Structures are given as C-alpha cells and as structure tokens.
Amino acid sequence: MGINYLYPPFEIIRNQDRCIACRVCERQCANLVHHYDEDKKRMTADESLCVNCHRCVSLCPTRALKIVKTDHTFKENANWKTEVIEDIYRQAQSGGVLLASMGTPKEYPVYWDKMLINASQVTNPSIDPLREPMETRTYLGKKSAKITRDGEGRIITSTTGQLKLDIPIMFSAMSYGSISYNAHKSLAMAASELGTFYNTGEGGLHKDFYQYGKNTIVQVASGRFGVHPEYLNAGAAIEIKMGQGAKPGIGGHLPGSKIGEDISATRMIPLHADAISPAPHHDIYSIEDLRQLVYALKEATRYTKPVIVKVAAVHNISAIASGIARSGADIIAIDGFRGGTGAAPARIRDNVGIPIELALASVDQRLRQEGIRGNVSLVVGGSIRSSSDVIKAIALGADAVYIATSALVALGCHLCRTCHSGKCNWGIATQNPELVKRLNPEVGSQHLVNLLTAWNHEIKEMMGGMGINSIEALKGNRLMLRGIALHETELKILGIAHAGQ
Amino acid sequence: MDGCHQRIPLEGAFRNSSGCAISGIIDRSGKRFTAREAITSISVMHDRSNGLGGGFAGYGIYPEYKDYTALHIFYYSSEAKRACETFLEEHFDLINLSKIPTKKHPAITDVPLIWRYFVTALPTKLSFSQLDEDEYTARCVIRINREIEGAYVFSSGKDMGVFKAVGFPEDVGEFYMLDEYEGYSWTVHGRYPTNTPGWWGGSHPFSLLSYSVVHNGEISSYDANRRYIEMYGYACTLQTDTEVITYMIDYLHRRMGLTLEEVSHVLAAPFWSTIEQKEPKEREEYSYLRNTFASMLITGPFSIILGFKGGLMALNDRLKLRSLVAAEKAGRVYFASEEAAIRVIEPEPDRLWYPSGGKAVIVTLDSMQEGEEHGHQLSVSAL
Amino acid sequence: MKRIYVNEMWCLGCHLCEYYCAYANSGIQDMVKALKDKQIQARITVEQRGTISFAVNCRHCTEPLCIKSCIAGAITSKDGVIVIDQSRCVLCYSCIMACPYGALMPAREGVMQKCELCTTNSQGQPACIQGCPNKAIVFEER
Ligand code: SF4
Ligand code: SF4
Ligand code: SF4
Numbered sequence A: 001m002g003i004n005y006l007y008p009p010f011e012i013i014r015n016q017d018r019c020i021a022c023r024v025c026e027r028q029c030a031n032l033v034h035h036y037d038e039d040k041k042r043m044t045a046d047e048s049l050c051v052n053c054h055r056c057v058s059l060c061p062t063r064a065l066k067i068v069k070t071d072h073t074f075k076e077n078a079n080w081k082t083e084v085i086e087d088i089y090r091q092a093q094s095g096g097v098l099l100a101s102m103g104t105p106k107e108y109p110v111y112w113d114k115m116l117i118n119a120s121q122v123t124n125p126s127i128d129p130l131r132e133p134m135e136t137r138t139y140l141g142k143k144s145a146k147i148t149r150d151g152e153g154r155i156i157t158s159t160t161g162q163l164k165l166d167i168p169i170m171f172s173a174m175s176y177g178s179i180s181y182n183a184h185k186s187l188a189m190a191a192s193e194l195g196t197f198y199n200t201g202e203g204g205l206h207k208d209f210y211q212y213g214k215n216t217i218v219q220v221a222s223g224r225f226g227v228h229p230e231y232l233n234a235g236a237a238i239e240i241k242m243g244q245g246a247k248p249g250i251g252g253h254l255p256g257s258k259i260g261e262d263i264s265a266t267r268m269i270p271l272h273a274d275a276i277s278p279a280p281h282h283d284i285y286s287i288e289d290l291r292q293l294v295y296a297l298k299e300a301t302r303y304t305k306p307v308i309v310k311v312a313a314v315h316n317i318s319a320i321a322s323g324i325a326r327s328g329a330d331i332i333a334i335d336g337f338r339g340g341t342g343a344a345p346a347r348i349r350d351n352v353g354i355p356i357e358l359a360l361a362s363v364d365q366r367l368r369q370e371g372i373r374g375n376v377s378l379v380v381g382g383s384i385r386s387s388s389d390v391i392k393a394i395a396l397g398a399d400a401v402y403i404a405t406s407a408l409v410a411l412g413c414h415l416c417r418t419c420h421s422g423k424c425n426w427g428i429a430t431q432n433p434e435l436v437k438r439l440n441p442e443v444g445s446q447h448l449v450n451l452l453t454a455w456n457h458e459i460k461e462m463m464g465g466m467g468i469n470s471i472e473a474l475k476g477n478r479l480m481l482r483g484i485a486l487h488e489t490e491l492k493i494l495g496i497a498h499a500g501q
Numbered sequence B: 001m002d003g004c005h006q007r008i009p010l011e012g013a014f015r016n017s018s019g020c021a022i023s024g025i026i027d028r029s030g031k032r033f034t035a036r037e038a039i040t041s042i043s044v045m046h047d048r049s050n051g052l053g054g055g056f057a058g059y060g061i062y063p064e065y066k067d068y069t070a071l072h073i074f075y076y077s078s079e080a081k082r083a084c085e086t087f088l089e090e091h092f093d094l095i096n097l098s099k100i101p102t103k104k105h106p107a108i109t110d111v112p113l114i115w116r117y118f119v120t121a122l123p124t125k126l127s128f129s130q131l132d133e134d135e136y137t138a139r140c141v142i143r144i145n146r147e148i149e150g151a152y153v154f155s156s157g158k159d160m161g162v163f164k165a166v167g168f169p170e171d172v173g174e175f176y177m178l179d180e181y182e183g184y185s186w187t188v189h190g191r192y193p194t195n196t197p198g199w200w201g202g203s204h205p206f207s208l209l210s211y212s213v214v215h216n217g218e219i220s221s222y223d224a225n226r227r228y229i230e231m232y233g234y235a236c237t238l239q240t241d242t243e244v245i246t247y248m249i250d251y252l253h254r255r256m257g258l259t260l261e262e263v264s265h266v267l268a269a270p271f272w273s274t275i276e277q278k279e280p281k282e283r284e285e286y287s288y289l290r291n292t293f294a295s296m297l298i299t300g301p302f303s304i305i306l307g308f309k310g311g312l313m314a315l316n317d318r319l320k321l322r323s324l325v326a327a328e329k330a331g332r333v334y335f336a337s338e339e340a341a342i343r344v345i346e347p348e349p350d351r352l353w354y355p356s357g358g359k360a361v362i363v364t365l366d367s368m369q370e371g372e373e374h375g376h377q378l379s380v381s382a383l
Numbered sequence C: 001m002k003r004i005y006v007n008e009m010w011c012l013g014c015h016l017c018e019y020y021c022a023y024a025n026s027g028i029q030d031m032v033k034a035l036k037d038k039q040i041q042a043r044i045t046v047e048q049r050g051t052i053s054f055a056v057n058c059r060h061c062t063e064p065l066c067i068k069s070c071i072a073g074a075i076t077s078k079d080g081v082i083v084i085d086q087s088r089c090v091l092c093y094s095c096i097m098a099c100p101y102g103a104l105m106p107a108r109e110g111v112m113q114k115c116e117l118c119t120t121n122s123q124g125q126p127a128c129i130q131g132c133p134n135k136a137i138v139f140e141e142r
C-alpha cells in the first residue's frame, strides 16, 4: 500500500452520551463510515471515508453527531497551502487529472455581494406588495422590431415563440444521468407548479417526463444524446449547449457504470457504454455553423419554439454574445465560472472563465450599443444564491436567471462536492437505486416550490421598496445598484456608480 | 454639456429628482388664445415649484411659419452661437432668424442668449441622408445638443414653441412676454428639483420635434427606460424623467407608428391580471404591446401632459400615484395637477373628473381628421 | 378516519420511525434518556428483505379481528382507533394470533401493546410520521 500522505480532512465527533446506537448513521452513509462495534456496544467511525455530506448528521435523532475540520496541519505556509500540497500528493500517486464537482470553492470575488440595492425615500413612494399588484411575469424571446398592421389597421400580434415565466427564475440544465430520476422529477414537478421551466440537460428526456413538456427546455449538446424529432417537439424551447461555466472549452464524460437501462434508453446509447460529449459540437466550428443549427432546430419544430444558445462566460463573451444575437437565436444563456458541474477537471473548474456578473454587464451593454438587445433575451446562471442575487442580475440587464446549485441545495444537497463519486447520500447525483429513492419527488418538489415562492416574495418586497411594480422596469435599471468596495474598472464594467455617489 | 454653463453641478451631470406642478389647456375649435390662462393656472400651484425652473409650450403660435421647423436655442457664448449657426447653415435653409423677445424681470437672472430660427432641411442633404424630414431634424437636434458645447436646442417643432427658464413659471411667462403669443393649446410646468442645477436647458417642458412633455413625478423605471431608448439613437444627456419620456413617445408614436392610445398602453401598460380580463382580441393587442416594448413600461409616480401637433394627451401612472385633474367647458379641455388650478381660470366647468391611472385622455382639434396624425389617431378618447 | 399508510417505494429502511415511536410512547421527555442503552419497544416495525423495506403498524381495521379475539375485552375501538386497555390484558396472545399484520406485540411490562396512533401519549400526532425523513409513511384520510 505504501505510504499514505493524506490525512483525513474531517473528524467525526460523536457524543457518546447522546448516541442511542440506533444505527441510522450506519444505514444511511453510503461511504460506509459508521459501524456498530458489537464488543464495545457502541458506534465507531472510519473518518477517512467521510466526505462531509451531513446525511448522518441530519438524520441522527439525538443530534449526537457533528463533523469538524481536522486541525491536523502542515507547517503554515501562505504559498504552499494544505490543498496545494495535498493535490500534489494525489497526482503523484494517481498520475491523473484531478476531478471535482459543483462550482469552484476558491476565494474569487463574488460581485453580487459587492452591489447594494436602492430603495425609495420621500421623492418617490415605495409600494407595498401586500396591497398593490407586484408583477414578476417575464416573457423570454425575440421582441418584434416593427409594428405591422392588417387591413383594418389592427396590430398583427403574432410573435415567434415566447416563453412565459411567472417568476424570472428557471432551473438550469442538469442531465438525467448526472442527476437522478427523482431529482429530475422533482424539478419537473416544481417547474410545472411554479409556471417556469426546467432543463433536460444533455441527457435526453425520460419517457415518463414528456407529460411536463410545456415546462421543459430540451437541450441539444455536442453528444446529441437522446435527440430526436419527438424530443425536440416535446419541450417549450430548445437549448443548444455550447459551453458550461464550470468547464468552458471541454466536453463531458458520464462513465459507463452510470449508464443503466433507463439512461441508456433515454440517451439512445448502449448499456454501460461511456457517454462522451465532445468538447466542441463537431458541426459548429464557427458562428455561421451555429446559425445553421439554430435554423435546423427551428425547421424541425416548425418555428414554434424559441431557441436558446447557452455559452460559458469567457473573456470575449460580449463579442460572442453579439454573434449569437445575430444568429437567429431567441435567447442567450450565459453560465458564469462559479457555476456547478457533476464532474470537471478541478484545474479547469477553478481557473477558466469569468464571473457571471461581469459577463452579464458587458454583454448587456454591448448588445445595447449595437442596438440589438431586443433581438434576444438574456438568461444568466452560474451561482445565483438568493433573491437579492436575482434582483441584482435583472438590474444589471438579465431577463431571467437560471439556478441549479441552489435548487439542489433545496433538494438536500450539502455541497460535499463529490458528485463525481456517484455515491450521493442525498439521492441527487447518483444512479444507485438504493440512494436514488432517498429523494422522494413529492418532498423534493415541495422544497423547490417553497424556495422559489419565498424568493419571489422577497423579490416583490425589494421591488416595492424601489417603487417598481413590474419586473420589466427593473431590467437593466442599473441606477438601482451601487457598488461597494469596488475599484474604478470594476464599476465601469458593471456600469454602476459607487455607494455614496 | 459642461464647462461653459454657469453653475456646477450641471443638469445631466447627475440624476435629479423633482416634484412639480403641471397644467394644460386646449381649445378644440382651434381658436387661438394667449398664455395668460396658463400663467394664472400655474401661479395657483406656486408652492409646488421652488423657482428652479418653469416653462411653457404653445401650439399654433407660428401660423405664418407653420411649414418650417422653429428652433429655439440657448447660447452660453458667442463661439457656441457661431459654431451652431455654421452647423445649421450646413444642414438647413434658414428662413428667418431673430432673438426671442424677452422683458427684463428681477427674478429671472443669468440669462443666456436666446435665439429662434425658422428652418427647413436642405433638400440635397436630406435626400442624401435617406431619412425622412422629421428624423433628419431630430438627429441634427440631438447632435447639436450632444456635440456643440454651450448651445442647446430646447424647441424644434413646427408651429409650436417651448419657452423656459430658471425661475417660477409665472415669472417665466412674463419674461418671454407670452401674452403676445396666441395658440390653440398651452402646457406649463413649474419645477421643484431636489437639488439645484440652475441650468435653463434643464427646465421643462422637454421637447423634441413637435412633441413636448410636462411631467410631475419621479419614475423608478428611469434607467431601464433610458438604457433601452438609447439603443435607438437618443442621448439622454439631461438625465431627467421628462427627457426619457419624450424620447419614448417620439420613438413609439413617430417611429413605430403607434397611435397615442397604443403608446399609453406601452408606457402605462395595465397589469397582466387586468389584461387577462379583456376580450380576446384586445387582450392579444395589450399583451403584444406590453411584451414587445417591455422596457418602455414606466413605473413609479408620474402624471404627464403631452403636447403634440393638434392635441394634448394626459396620462397618469397606472396606480395613480400623482394627482391629475381634467375638466371640460364648451370645447375647452383643461388638465392640471390640482383642481384649484383649473377652477381659477374656469370656475364652472361642464365636467370635472380625475382620469383613472394608466388611462390616457387624448384631446385633438375638431378639425383633425382621423388618421391625420401618425398611426390611427382617435379624435377624442376616454373622455 | 385518518390512518397511517406506507409507501414502500420511499422507505429507506432507516428505522427512524421505530425510534420515534419508542420515544413517543416512553413517557420520557428526553429521547436520549428514553432510549439510550435500552432495547426499544416500538409499535411500528420495519420489515425488510433485500432492497425492499417498509414499516408496518396497526391498520386500525374497520373489522378488527383483534377485538373479536380478545378474551378479556381489553381491545376496543375508540372512534375507529383500536386501543388496548393494558390493565385488562391477561397476556393470552390471542390477539397476536388473530392480527394478520402482526401489529400487536408484548410490551416490556409483560402485557400487549399496539399502535394507538399516538392518541394516548403526549404526541397528539403520530410520531413515526414526523420522524420519517422521506414521507414513506403518511397519515391521511383515504
Ligand atoms: S460521508 Fe456523509 S453520511 Fe457518511 S459519515 Fe460523512 S457526513 Fe456522515
Ligand atoms: S444516528 Fe446518532 S444516535 Fe443513531 S447511532 Fe448514529 S450517532 Fe448514534
Ligand atoms: S422512518 Fe420512514 S424511511 Fe425510515 S424506515 Fe421508517 S418508514 Fe422507512
């Protein structure tokens, strides 16, 4: 076995005075950390296996458990931090790429937290959402650039497909495969109830979920898994996935071990074959090619469904977005680099791309400068964590936001960031039937509905405070934001003034 | 706009909120009358202004030049005047030019040079530009205001004119000797800015081509509206609500060809819940307008009186967070922020009412044919 | 009448329901004190084979065989809730033989115990339902 250089990062503290030896922790930990010692008649644990997912902690009926960070330490070094050293050990041992999941945990600036929201005082009244109507309905899609009238002078009101959102929040793409059947079902049910949309991700649409079609966005990614005419027509919109914030520029890999019968049927690939999404779409090597795919999909759906193009936020995102806005796409979705993933090379996740706040601000500004902001709607994702993040995103110029990590957290995810292990104790990022059933969609969807209902209340409350009673009047209303502790360049990119100005 | 105007900080250097008083009168028979009643009406609401801006817009005041654009311009230096006149000569035929007559008034100080030009677009330039005349004129005006320092065009319509200054509106009326002008409609504005820009261009009405707007309120959608309308070539240099509202009306009415009624369905779109209760055809139209021009929805308190060729339109925000009163007497229609401001000039109107929030009151001259304006103008609606 | 229903699809076999039941019926305020180092006496039992598990407790049948079988008249129906008067139980096990669900079992005190839907303890609401992490058992009218 050789030397093990790695010390377990967590310690499991069990209060033996409280432990009633119910063995719930033992039954619930898929990492086999806890076990009952018959001789000692007490519970013990192998902390080296623990990933700190809190399943045992949450279920322990006597609150006998807690997980703490080990205080075992290297000699302190500001440059050679523990994680840096340990990554080297890992790679020296494995010779492989380091894998990681969820969004980057590194300490990058979170610009949402450096923006403050305005409220009315004296010169303009705030509005009480409990007394006055407060509208959060949003339509996504191309806005017509000219008015046409019929013979009698009435406006011709036909529009190309528009997505109607009762709240400006959608669930972003997570494939069936990367997350479980029950997680998908929870999202689908919640989207229907909330009057918004969830997104199939690149894994196709399970036959059971066609019934949620009018609240579904179907994705077409580079692997083209599960794409067929019926699929394209099943949803309310089609999303072409060009990139993902957590791993711009690279594809995806769902290991064969996760490709069970259902997934293989849904993805239309052989049982237990690895599902590999290439880095680029091999039929899109330029913006003209993208245009062709956009129109191919529109043809396939007889121009009834809006087409979304999803890209990762990278350095020249505004130029890219401007190209997409002219490609015939109806909606651009931008995924910031703090966005989550089921599995990505850690170095890419932690180092490639740019924050969504800056990407959004510059794309919105650029599209306005070019006079084509009305051609497309903008949806942003990549770490939207609360209703105030939503408000800030819309004030910067987004039409709506995509959430994924927040949704998973609502389903129970504790951000242990080991999705790639396939042993999610919360039944979310796993295909193991024993674990999958831990997520009862009835419970899960209710949590999602609760979360977004709560956010919507808060959004209305904040809008009312600003004296705004319709979400469209907040869109791009950057005067409602002020920066705090930001320098000149950041303020300029965000297009906002500093607090106090 | 900076540098040569007298006081710092200038209008446009920051966003200035203000409370205000507005008033408007139209004689539907087209009979022309002086600004005296407008002056009397606004003076009743003296306390709603603070002497930091007032102004008038009169329609039908230049019958002898009605086919020419009347440019009213403030100059803050003779260089500015020279530069601007050079620009005008390059782009227009100057039919007539003169100083706008004024009378010294103790309360009106820091007076700039105030000139008036009756112009028509140079035919060669116009055809070369491939624009229609209105668009050509609008672009020239926006260009002067953005690029020629110390020159500011504050009125650019036909057979109409804006007269404004820093001061109480009644004093401004005396200063410009508005008793000597006769028009079929007048609007007037008294301003209560919450800080002191003291710049004449920043007073209201705000005007582009023949549209003029007086407005009372502070809109919370300002930056959403501004950033959207600026996509279409407008430059909101003053950072005032009135400016952005005027541009949106110009865009929707003149450039998109919406009727004023339809414009009001964009600016003060009904709530979705209200739209949903309408007849299917209407519901579609309302939804279409609201969705297509979502970024031009105005939220927050406002009441505006729009002056346009041949009529007035009064519009309140959809929650009616600002007062607005209308009255009618024998062919005359009155609008004002306060009832008293109407009663002082018409003590016994045939009818006096409070237009409901979001519902436009559009009054046009009896002589105006349906469809004479852009789009499909209704003669009188929602009365 | 509201009854407890099982959905084995969502039962995780975690046995939490048993512990909450035992606690609820212990009469002790503190769970640790009630259950630590004790053989628990739950009125709900998790049945398990392979990957299937589900919790079983008294069905509160409309035609309760246990009532018919009890020779001491200790079991009665109180508004549909089948309750047992432990002071009258003579420990004959007739009910155990009669109940098709195995819902009765001897308590530590040596007499029979059964689920009384937490109507006779301080809970008021079935404790197992509240303790189940996955809504695998529900308390509802059907
Ligand atoms: S992996 Fe999760 S369930 Fe297992 S011991 Fe650690 S925190 Fe508890
Ligand atoms: S779940 Fe809690 S009480 Fe039960 S065995 Fe584990 S630590 Fe002990
Ligand atoms: S608590 Fe719920 S999930 Fe756990 S064993 Fe009992 S019924 Fe099953």
Ligand code: SF4
Pocket (backbone or CB within 6 Å): C020, C021, C022, C024, C025, C042, C043, C044, C057, C114, C115, C116, C117, C118, C125, C126, C127, C128, C129
């Ligand atoms: S209802 Fe109460 S007594 Fe019956 S099984 Fe559940 S916890 Fe036990």
